[in-house]
Amino acid sequence: MENSTLSPVFFNDDCYPWLYETVKKEHYSKAFVIVDSNTAEYCLSIFLQQLHTDVPVEVIELEPGEEHKNIETCIQVWQTLADLGADRKSLVINLGGGVITDLGGFVASTFKRGIDFINIPTTLLAMVDASLGGKTGVDMGALKNQIGVINNPVAVLIDTIFLKTLPPEQIRSGFAEMLKHGLVYNKEYWYSVVALTNLTNDDLDIAIKQSVEIKNTVVKEDPTEKGIRKILNFGHTLGHAIESYFLENKNRNILLHGEAIAIGMILESHISMQQGLLSEEEYREIKTVLLSVFDKTLFTDKDIDAITELLIHDKKSEFGMPKFVLLTETGKAVINKTVDKVLINKAFSDYEK
Incomplete structure (x- = not known):
């Protein structure tokens, strides 16, 4: 699967008006916010306060860390999406660092042959690298990014307020x-x-x-x-x-x-x-x-x-x-x-x- 159209990037105050208008315009059936336990604790409430929508929202929380960026985690997320009634008109929002944007992008790109996703990076690494450019994927054992596709998100939203939640x-x-x-x-x-x-x-x-x-x-x-x-x-x-x-x-x-x-x-x-x-x-x-x-x-x-x-x-x-x-x-x-x-x-x- 390959979508090489470059994603628009929005910064800070421009992020949430764009998100509101897009979710409204696209008539998404449901929105699924993928987080790990760290972003669930430190970033999720900040984001949900800005997400003004009538679309039903579900949160899928994963274990943090590169060691969980694997196909087994993808299977769990695919199953959860299916159990929660995700369809071709659902939206995935990846709220997290590089592990979440890589894995969440891959999950969205392959679920029902591809549904829309948006990356909202919460780490500096994800803001300047991992969330951009359409590379999605997971590790195979300890080998980095062996399984994946190039498929761009609908957009990347960079809100630097999340940097305040990070350790040095x-x-x-x-x-x-x-x-x-x-x-x-x-x-x-x-x-x-x-x-x-x-x-x-x-x-x-x-x-x-x-x-x-x-x-x-x-x-x-x-x-x-x-x-x-x-x-x-x-x-x-x-x-x-x-x-x-x-x-x-x-x-x-x-x-x-x-x-x-x-x-x-x-x-x-x-x-x-x-x-x-x-x-x-x-x-x-x-x-x-x-x-x-x-x-x-x-x-x-x-x-x-x-x-x-x-x-x-x-x-x-x-x-x-x-x-x-x-x-x-x-x-x-x-x-x-x-x-x-x-x-x-x-x-x-x-x-x-």
Whole structure:
């Protein structure tokens, strides 16, 4: 299933008038709000106070966390939708972070061959990345986003009031994707985000809008990720493998998505330097900035071997070879690069210094 029309994005005070008019105009039979227990506690009441509609509303609450982003949870939600009388004219509203928008979008895209859904991201990560661009899906075991479709929501509603409900580590997790947008597409944006020392001020609202514009510009040019959209995977080839490894390894604490991607961006920047694409000066700057935001993670040789093995399952792999996005300079990236395992090991060695 594929709907490559770019979704409109509404911010703050524009969100709820649009939602009211759209629900009224489309004559939806029912609205189903998908949340996890965190957004049920901290965000749901804020949203429901703004949802002025005569359409019957049901709330479907899920367990939080990446470990529940799987097909088993989808089956439960599909069954709940059926039990509650959802039909082709029902609307799904995904109120939550990246797990909820990814899974809820996939559930809506496949229930009765597809019903409308709206994403209302409540984390910084979801606002600048996960809720945008139409990627939906779930993990298969610890392997990230192996099952899914590209299908855009009716709209994305970004209300930054929800950021006040987040702990600092969740803000930092989203900050990683904003920094990524600068690294692969816009050097000036990179420096403006680096300058954001206070991540809860009005400047953050401006930076979020700029991040959304960058992602949507790239996605509009290449909705199905055949070319330039791949640059948005910078840091994700190794980052996803690291995230998966920590997810399935009970001896390691689970890393947030942004924490794993930050490590991936440092490693892939080092690989870019080793391949003669990126200057050492720019690599050192990138590493210094990211390590000023994210704590360093220690890896054993066994960890690195296991993470490297996971690369073969990366969904960007072709003919059994993982494909990397590498930097040629801050603000510019190249796609479809193969990388020798020796370079990966050297990148890990430098990361630990």
